[in-house]
Amino acid sequence: MARGYMGKLLNVNLSTGQIEVEPLDEQLCRDYIGGYGLGARLLYERIPAGANPLGTNNILGFLTGPLTGTPAVIGSRFVVVAKSPKTSGGWGDANCGGYFGPHLKFAGFDGVLFSGVAHKPVYLFINEGQAELLDASDLWGLGVTPLEDVLKERHGKDVEIASIGPAGEKLSLTACIMNDKERAAGRSGLGAVMGSKRLKAVVVKGKLPVPMYDEKGIKEIRRRLLKEATGFFDILHTYGTCGITHDSALSGDSPVKNWGGAGTVDFPSERAKKISDDSVIGLEGYKAYACWQCPIACGGKVKQTSGKFALELNDGIGHKPEYETLCMFGTNLLNDDLPSIVKLNEICNNLGLDTISLGAIVGYVIECYENGLLTKEDTDGLEMTWGNAEAIVALTEKIGRREGFGDVLADGVRVAWKKLGYIGTEYAVHVDGEEVPAHDPRFTPGLATTYTITATPARHTQGGELLPPPGLELDEVDKYVYTGHARNHWKMVATMEVCQAAGLCMFGYLSYPVQAIPEQLTAVTGWEFDLEEVFKTGTRIYTMRHAFNLREGINPLKRNVPGRMVGEPPLTVGNVKGVTVDYKNLNKEFLEVLGWDTTTTVPTKETLQGLGMEFLIEDLHK
Template structure:
């Protein structure tokens, strides 16, 4: 095999049976691995209208086609399932060290069906898979449980472990799956699906080789990219205080041009994703005060505390995911925060800093460190948790929630103590936390009283911390993706950095254009969004990193790496067709399960309806209905309904039909 193992493992937790299945090369040529393989398997195995928390739902943990082949920046894995949060396709992307471990056990993916009678975990080594009792770690947080399971199963090599915390055990619809003591596949409610199956963990300790068609070719490509990244270093005299000024430059720009993304390497190496903490507030990229505020509300007296220098001052160790040469992560000391019991935490990402910073009008950085660690330990998505807290605060502010509803918490903007207690209640499903633990759509339906107007989501999923009124193409992806509300799919900024037109014949070329053109629905803008979607599927199917992709196709050579690993010798256009096929199958999954694509349209507030009255996005409105229709048209789906005109799996018989 060329990069892939050609096998997947099925585990039926209801009866304890396990089966290996071999796959043809045609499956990989059609869908790669990763998210594409997951879509192929789940489309054929999950019955229409299956209960996402029932035995018929399938949870898959899948590795990328390029992972472990010597390719650089390809260490990501994905959890896939029918999402209990949106009712349609669900996936969550994660870094760390777990992705190669899947393939070292001899599989491209491990898929779970059924519900165990008691808590269990799956252990796999070179001898094969075993289901083991997990009662002794059920109820423990992800760090405690990982340490116990690691010690129990460390024989010849350190095992790699993916597991859930208390949020997943309690089936919170905004819970995720954690590895490496804090890297989390956070979105789509994948942790709730794992918890519903009483599957605490997956422990992998295999050491099988991973093949590659052209090892020398992949080494050469990886070396070229790695050397470019190593040369990108931020001058020591430049500190985080310059970032708000950069935000002002972006805010004031009337024109947009293509950008050489390799320059981002120096900032990611220095600060990681918190580089956007203050820059995004000033530019308008960061949603503030539950998407109803601006930098005039969250001014310098607030955002200065989120200067990324203040974050890396606590960093004592850089963190690299598998095969990464950037190292945007880090481990930070927090033993002087709270009761001192939590000593370290993964450096909080920008998304967490914004969700528990400007979105809540909070300026207490120590609270963000503390929240980051308790969410990682509980396995709860920080984006959705922060957005849900913002919803609750606005409901409280407007009299929809009273103190009698909040268990006495004073839910006011920036009240750190109350926000921490609220998050703890959400994790434990106590009081109001039980209502909020399933995100804003479910909470607003239960609370009623007009609270829906403060529930900011797309198709049931809270959006990433990037404002669609700042970049309308973000709004398109928030609204048309088979898993909605996701900020990592694409945007105008991403398209201008990918520079796909250098290699893809149909991708519109960008030289320079007025920023205002991004707000006008057009076939060209829609085609850019389609290109984003197709490319995203390709690097998710390969195990690729978004931040590598954002350095541009001229630097991180995904198409060339795929050919070196597989020997397929396909053109970039042919690979983009694979990406389109993957995207269409994910959308077809939604149609099979009764999802109306129009129901995924983002909340009015995200589209600037009504528009903001102050700040850099003052008066901006996104014509999202027209933009959605043009995206569907250019994707080759029905322009009026969003239904694919051709289902890639129509009429095909799969070995998965009839169950595991």
């Protein structure tokens, strides 16, 4: 087995309670690296087409990459994969930092695949190679924070935990899988998949070493890289992502007023400053937080023990809200009350909710309410007006607990829009069920391709023009000329795929020279990687995730595209006024570069052969 891997997967059948160790297939690792890549390859084989995402045939995987838990910069990540209940039964994935990923490897496994459905609530405890399912009946209903306290009390302070809160238990499609209390694998509705399996938590413990091909070499690379920090290191190190909130709100990058407003008009500088950079790290008790072995330490904790939004958990200490949370609950709702956003962060983390989705849902409700499509009678008496921080907090809690009107909203904007009788269609900003994150394609048009074509729609972390890594050679193209972007887009998407499959953090990708990705992979695994190989492997992973969707009958060109996301009609004020993104041409040129049919999106036989994916030809070219 190549280095970097523990060489073992754990298969847990929750229906029967059977636990089996499976040796990792070395060739699959070479071709798909790990994480999303390996997950998509394995789940394509193991989940039957048409399976119910919340049924026994779905498989929920927790997977690491070969650089997870190694000195590589920054090897802190794990991913969660499954068929998504949120995006039309397509491919689902989410990834997360914190401490769980490295410790899953230290406990002896590269990943765990859960099949079946348990008869009663359970959790999996892995103690250095030994795994057992334990009764979680007494833990069902607990929030993430008290749950972690109980499990650490029970199994020791040196365990790491991935879990769901009440939202996941109640099968909310906006539910996350959490670790280290407040880090979220947030998207694709995977918390609901975990809840459907009656799996409350995965607890890992161990100190096993990760084998490395050239341990001295990877340590030397790390030492060198730490001195070569560039790109976004400074801003991330100082502020985390809250450092960009003000500028993004004004530039047109952030959604304002549920994507219908403009920062310069509706949320001007003096308001944006209240939820950005120095205001956030100026909160009481601010202390930086780092994921496992991370030199950037973009996270942080703050204390909020008084006022109407006092935190109730962890002695009033919670993670500071990051950019997506600040925008989706801030600029998007015209809410400049920072303590309320700190509180919303606590609620979402404890109940296990995706803050992007929640901010979008509340935005939809407010716009419907402001336009008379909803009244207090519908909203359980809440006055859902722009910037009403108390109402926003109250509604979010209701959604997380599926209480009253919250139950209507708990599965996201698309389901809510249907349940409410298709009201406010233009206010329901989602792509195929996934709420759009806080980066606007009218400001970064390449994002329209990322949001619409990627296997998991409406995801800002799936590569593309928003995320150019330092040192990647790209063509100089005017972002508002909608041709000639495709090769750039492809390079960035493919590189991001490998970054995430390897177990690296996206913020390392943005803060260190891109050459570090193949260099570190080579040092840890012993396989030769260069950037060309990264592009090819990343394309294979991208294609594998797409193939999962194709087999489910999903053609990304048929996904809904919210008009507001692409400027149809364009805004008349602000810094993206007049912009209408010709996403159709951007997408068409991208599909041509990939070698996919520009109507069906099926990769050509030649494309599949070139990627060594002949096994897909029979399925996709029937």
